[in-house]
Amino acid sequence: MGAKTEKLLAVLKLQPVVPVLIVEDVASAVPLARALVKGGLKAIEITMRTEAALEAVSRVAQEVEGAVAGAGTILNPAHFAAAVEAGAQFIVSPGTTQELLDTARKSDIPLLPGAATASEVMALRQEGYQVLKFFPAEQAGGAAYLKSLSSPLAGTMFCPTGGISLKNAKDYLSLPNVICVGGSWVAPKDLVARGDWDGITRLAEEAFALTA
Incomplete structure (x- = not known):
């Protein structure tokens, strides 16, 4: 197992x-991340879907003790x-392109690449990836589909x-082939909008307590 795979596993094993996150207002990024970390969720994926996203990654990486800031929708x-450059400690993509894989190969920061079919998983395995994002999970066939991949594609782990x-x-x-899940439910828009950080910490604690 490569060093970058080990680095990625160390992040994903922090929590279930x-x-x-989709951060609309950069001012909410730090208190939101602190609330999540307080509830046990240290690894945080901030998606690059808003103008505030890069600044949010930077602030969380620099200002939130215990947080492991990641960037998604790459x-x-x-x-x-x-x-x-903003400080992301892990990178997540919804799918993959050869250009993205080539860039990731040259970087010390680990990539969690997205895959939704057996062929995509096989192609990424050939590139040396053992840990993948299964996306979009429910729409692509859900837990039953992912379970069916566990035997023929043994050794590959998914988020x-x-x-x-x-x-x-x-x-x-x-x-058996799931290491953790990704979810937005721990940071609902309405709680973020009104700054209910205690409410988000409670959701984070509930999520952290999830086990198989």
Whole structure:
């Protein structure tokens, strides 16, 4: 197992649920991340879907003790480079391109690449990846589909993301090939908007307590 795989596993094993955040207002990034860390969720994926995202990664990386800031929705080499420069400690992509894989190969920062089919998983295995994001999890076939991959593609571990909630997280976490899940439910827009950080900490504690 390569050093970058070990580095990625160390991040993903911190908790059963990785918060997937869309940060609209950079001012909320630090208190939101602190609330999540307080509840036990240290690895935090901030998606590059808003203008505030890169600054949010930077602030969380610099200002939130205990947080492991990651960047998600990385679509191309320029995204990858910008996220790493901002301080991202892990990179997540919804799918993969050869250009993205080439960029990741040259970086010390680990990539969690997305895959939704057996062929995509096989292609990424050939590139040396043993830990993948299964996305979009529910829409691509859910826990039953992922379970069916566990035997023919043994040795590959997944972080399913997409459509996962407190209700179905255990369905995934009980699978032998799932290391953790990604979810946005731990940071609901309404709680973030009104700055209910205690409420988010409670959701984080509930998510941290999830086991198979």
